[in-house]
Amino acid sequence: MADFKVVTSELRKEAKLWQEKADKAEPIVTAVQNAYLSATAFFVGDLATLGAGIVNAELEARQYEEFRVFMEKVLQGAVTEFGQIDVALRRIADEYDRTESVNEIDLAKFYSV
């Protein structure tokens, strides 16, 4: 029937790589979580005394924080996704071992939780 060939042990090896990635990504998420900077962290200068007509860094600090949150969210997503790919590959391998065939309809099932 479906034209495919597979060595399921290789499929499981590949799955393990994704699990390792998920583990490696965890500390990165923590690093980004710790990357918060307050508005005072941007300049040592006394902009009021200098009277340079420059506003303080509050706006930029807020935008930096938005970026930090974005990076945290994205990387958190990566951890989740890597773990899910690991599971999906394992399930596909199991299915191959069981039935010796995976068709199109099955795919949607494997690539969703």
Added chain:
Amino acid sequence: MKGQFDRGFAGLEDKARECGDKFNAAVHHINDWRFVLGPAMIALRPALDKIRDGLEKLFKLIRTAVEHHFPVVSLIVQSFKWIDDVQAPVNGLGQQPTATFLADHWEGPAASAYKARAAAQNEAITAVSTKADGVSKWLMDIAKYNIEYMTELSKMATGFLGALVTAAIEAATVVGIPFAVKDLAGAIGTLVTQALDNLVGIAKRFAEALSKVRDIKSMMTDLKLPGQQWPQAVAG
């Protein structure tokens, strides 16, 4: 880089204190002689006020700098962390297609479905790595102007102290006092103008570096990260 920044603070507060002490000693010395100086005091007062104003400006600048010292250190540290603790490990997540022999042992629709998903993941990894680099560069630029600022402020404090030592009002004879005060007021005036000019210049360049935050904002939308999310290989 952090060391360079810290050096700007070394002895800064001591210099400020010495400046204050010197000035107070000068004022005491003048007060001791005020009856002898008599009408000359009227001419001395505006000059003394000018010196005091200059010193107050210096003190204010130093106070703000000291208050911001450690937060700005955290900015410098963070700038490196985006490289060391984010970009480098993110790059480590990338996967060579030859890492396993799966590609040689798996064909068909299920295999190509996986390949497409794995490719999207790899692209997202590259995208995030570039972003970590970008934000690090931005912070580094900001840090650079902070260091320049501290170097200049430190020079200003040294200049003030030098002028006060040279004038040595606290040891001047009653005849010498009016001249010493006049000279010092002139010297301080020049120093303040020069130093403030330089500091404002640095502050402006800093503001320009800061305004590049728009580049950071634009990094938040990326085709490789659809809907500001990590690409989903597995739905849900």
